[in-house]
Amino acid sequence: MSSSRSGTIVFDDVSKTFPGRAADTAALRGVSLEVAEGTVFGVIGYSGAGKSTLIRMVNGLEQPTTGRVVVDGVDIGALRGRGLREAQKHTGMIFQQFNLLETVRVRENVALPLRLDGVAKSAARARAEEVLDFVGLGDKADSFAGELSGGQKQRVGIARALVRNPRILLSDEATSALDPTTTVQIIDLLRDINREYGTTILVVTHEMDVIKDLAHEVAVMAEGRVVERGSVLDTFLHPRAGITRDFVSTVVPQGLPRRVVDHLGSEGLWRLLLLDEEVTQPLVSDLIRDLDVSVNMLHADMTEIQEHTVGQMILKVTGDPARVAAARAYLSARVVDLKDVIA
Numbered sequence: 143m144s145s146s147r148s149g150t151i152v153f154d155d156v157s158k159t160f161p162g163r164a165a166d167t168a169a170l171r172g173v174s175l176e177v178a179e180g181t182v183f184g185v186i187g188y189s190g191a192g193k194s195t196l197i198r199m200v201n202g203l204e205q206p207t208t209g210r211v212v213v214d215g216v217d218i219g220a221l222r223g224r225g226l227r228e229a230q231k232h233t234g235m236i237f238q239q240f241n242l243l244e245t246v247r248v249r250e251n252v253a254l255p256l257r258l259d260g261v262a263k264s265a266a267r268a269r270a271e272e273v274l275d276f277v278g279l280g281d282k283a284d285s286f287a288g289e290l291s292g293g294q295k296q297r298v299g300i301a302r303a304l305v306r307n308p309r310i311l312l313s314d315e316a317t318s319a320l321d322p323t324t325t326v327q328i329i330d331l332l333r334d335i336n337r338e339y340g341t342t343i344l345v346v347t348h349e350m351d352v353i354k355d356l357a358h359e360v361a362v363m364a365e366g367r368v369v370e371r372g373s374v375l376d377t378f379l380h381p382r383a384g385i386t387r388d389f390v391s392t393v394v395p396q397g398l399p400r401r402v403v404d405h406l407g408s409e410g411l412w413r414l415l416l417l418d419e420e421v422t423q424p425l426v427s428d429l430i431r432d433l434d435v436s437v438n439m440l441h442a443d444m445t446e447i448q449e450h451t452v453g454q455m456i457l458k459v460t461g462d463p464a465r466v467a468a469a470r471a472y473l474s475a476r477v478v479d480l481k482d483v484i485a
């Protein structure tokens with residue numbers, strides 16, 4: 143492995159077909175993506191989209207049928223035996239179900255990859271304790287893995303994944319079995335790992351909250367293909383594909399109940415998106431004062447995405463048609479996006 147580059151992943155026109163008795167399954171159909179060194183890259187899609195198959199190729203757990211997965215300049219699919227095991231040392235992985243040895247002590251679970259590499263017991267244990275301290279479980283080293291809560295188990299899984307100081311961390315639905323509070327704690331820990339060590343993190347999830355809180359870049363997958371990709375902020379502000387809009391709407395509601403739209407009528411019914419300082423404007427009072435229209439605020443919320451503030455409002459503006467048209471232009475100039483609300 144080259145030591146000058148660290149933690150880049152390139153999927154180059156990757157396809158994967160699983161042979162079946164009745165029919166073959168095309169899990170991936172020509173996926174091309176580049177994950178830059180030191181970034182957190184999220185892959186989101188519904189069950190069966192091919193996310194697990196994709197992420198498992200990065201450490202050689204699956205091989206592409208066609209195409210290449212290149213990690214730090216090395217074609218992982220072409221490696222076998224010792225070469226593959228060497229490459230795998232630079233990539234840690236965490237799983238939804240933790241995959242710990244439940245009847246083995248936490249310290250030994252974490253030290254296991256080093257012991258398999260032939261590292262002496264005392265050195266492996268010392269390193270395991272160091273990483274357990276980092277993940278906040280220094281006091282649990284002597285517990286059996288089976289005695290821990292789900293959140294603690296995932297911290298142990300993370301410690302084990304980090305014990306070889308990998309350049310890349312793969313996360314396959316790592317928070318999907320956890321409650322919302324524990325999910326936030328694990329996301330915070332993954333963010334700390336990325337910031338502190340510059341570890342590239344590839345995250346596979348079906349939860350848009352995880353993408354919002356953790357990832358810099360996102361790819362949306364459906365039926366083995368990437369249907370959309372971009373920066374997380376841009377994807378939230380301007381989702382293009384229908385499936386992307388569906389995922390975004392699980393975090394930022396996109397519309398109103400049909401009954402409300404039918405009742406109000408869609409004329410002058412607008413959804414405004416506001417970015418950063420735009421959210422601090424006294425927009426509604428300015429609008430009423432300057433354009434002499436009536437404003438009914440039907441919805442407003444705000445969220446943080448990649449250290450940006452994103453606000454949205456849904457307004458119904460009524461009055462003289464010329465004034466309503468002027469109000470639309472007035473608002474459009476003051477917000478990052480304005481669209482008609484459709485039920």
Ligand SMILES: Nc1ncnc2c1ncn2[C@@H]1O[C@H](COP(=O)(O)OP(=O)(O)OP(=O)(O)O)[C@@H](O)[C@H]1O
Nearest residue numbers: 160167168169187188189190191192193194195196
């Ligand atoms: N080892 C395998 N043998 C046969 N088919 C497989 C195998 N692994 C995955 N598949 C099939 O490939 C497709 C993609 O599966 P994959 O697990 O990659 O999707 P996913 O997006 O990760 O979904 P999930 O979140 O449910 O795991 C599915 O149709 C699945 O049944």
